[in-house]
Amino acid sequence: METSDLRIALFSGNYNYTRDGANQALNRLVGSLLGMGAAVRVYSPTVEKPAFEPTGDMISVPSVGVPFGRGEYRLAIGLGRKVKRDLERFQPNIVHLSSPDPASHAALRWAQDHDIPVLASVHTRFETYPRYYNLAFMEPLVVKLLKRFYNRCDALVAPSDSMIEELLEMEFHDDITLWSRGVDRTIFSSEKRDPEWRRSLGLEDDDVAVVFLGRLVMEKGLDVFAETIVQLRKRQVPHKVLVIGDGPARGWFQDNLPGGIFAGFKTGADLGRALASGDIFFNPSITETFGNVTLEAMACGLPVVAAGATGAASLVDDGVTGRLVPPSKDKHENAERFAEAIAPYCTDPALRMSHGAAGEARSREYSWEAINQVVADTYIRLIEHRRALQEAEAAEAASA
Structure with missing residues (x-):
């Protein structure tokens, strides 16, 4: 089977209406797959004014706004007749689920009814979210529901070895x-550093800027970040502090x-300039499965202080x-540990430059083309395995 034989139905809880690391990866994947002839x-929720134009053809699925102060996101609540009719016309030979929402549960049932293999991609640590909204008691239930969902799929893909270990x-x-x-090294590079832009924000040439980059939501570890800065000031x-997002x-x-x-x-070249104009990247989040922003900071030549998660x-x-x-469950202890790790970079320019240069060199190992080919190869493996099972069942039935 060739990549050009693939017909992929991709379900996303947020493909383009709000920009985040997960949907940037999915859009990159779709672009690569289309370039390979697939x-x-x-299939995703849609809004009137999305954050960016989608890559590829997209069909809107029924959705509602997410509660708990997260109205910028939408919950895909099912498929509906329109989506099911479109799936029948499209005739996918693989279904890819990227979010464990109700629509993906329905798509999983549809695929099983049609004997089509299902691949799920894991993009975030959903089971950790309740602890940021005073709902930590729900974490075991969320884990149970996620476990049931993912084990009904034929296989998973995850963005880091450490995440794979956790899932196993x-x-x-x-x-x-x-x-x-x-x-994208045309955007993220140490060469994008802009002293004039820094000065326009009130950063002097000898100031050391500790950078936060990401959506400003509590599950990104904002409380730990803020407490760490308090500890740095006490010392x-x-x-x-430079906050981008x-x-x-x-x-x-x-x-x-x-x-x-x-x-x-910030996006595009403006984002690359802003990130490269910082000095230390601090990422306290434990909800990341990969950490696109961490890799981007490394590509910009910034040493990274992050949670060992x-x-x-x-x-x-x-x-x-x-x-x-x-990471520690004690927020204050976390902040003290982070402050201790960040402090040497603030006072030792040689250390900062050495670790930043090493990170930039490491970032060159990450090529989108080779990375996305892995997903295409996984699709093909699952389809060929399913066909082999179908042929074996047909042969057994014929000989009965």
Whole structure:
């Protein structure tokens, strides 16, 4: 079977209406697959004014706004007759699910009814989200539901070795392939550093800027980031804070990060310039399965201080390209550990430059073309395995 024989029905909870790392990877994947000659149909919630134009053909699925102050996201609630008719016309030979929402559950049932293999991609640590909204007691239930969903699929792909280890340990599946992430080196590079842009924000040439990049939502570890900055100030470590991004928790972050410089939401060349104009990248999040922003920061020549959790643990070489800090359930203890790891970079330019250069060199190993070919190969493997089973069943029935 050739890649050009693939007919992929891809279900996404957010393909393009709000920009995030997961849908950037999915759009890249679809672009690669189309370039290989495959046919792809994307099914996702839609809005009147999406964040960017989708790659490939997209069909809208029924959805509602997400509660708990996350109205910028939509929950795909099912397929509906229109989507089912479109699936029948498209006749996919593989179904790819990228979010464990109700629509993906329905798509999984549809695929099983039609004897079509299903691949699921894991993009975030959904089971960790309840702890950021005072709902930690729900975490075991979420794990149980996710485990049931993923084990009904034929295989999984996950973006880091550390995430695969976590999934295997939680018994989410036993067939899990590494689908890593790439970085666009035309956008992210140390050469994009812009002293004039820094000065326009009030950063002097000798200021050391600790950078946060991402959507401003609590599950990104905003509370730990803010507490770490408090610890740095208590220790009188010279630094400034540069926040790149926006989101519903921006007001909270500004209130708890006095003196922080908020550059706002950036994309493309503006994002590359802003990130490269920082000095240290700090990522306290434990919800990442890969950490696109961590790889982008490395490509920009910034040493990375991150939680030693899924994602960053597979990217950051501790003591070489940055520091990995073992996460603790005690927020104050976390902040003290992070402050201890960040402080040397604030005061030692040679260390900062050495680890930043090592990270930039490491980032060159991540090529989108080779990475996305892995997914295409996994599709083909699952389809050929299903066909072999069907042929064996047919032969057995004929001989009965």
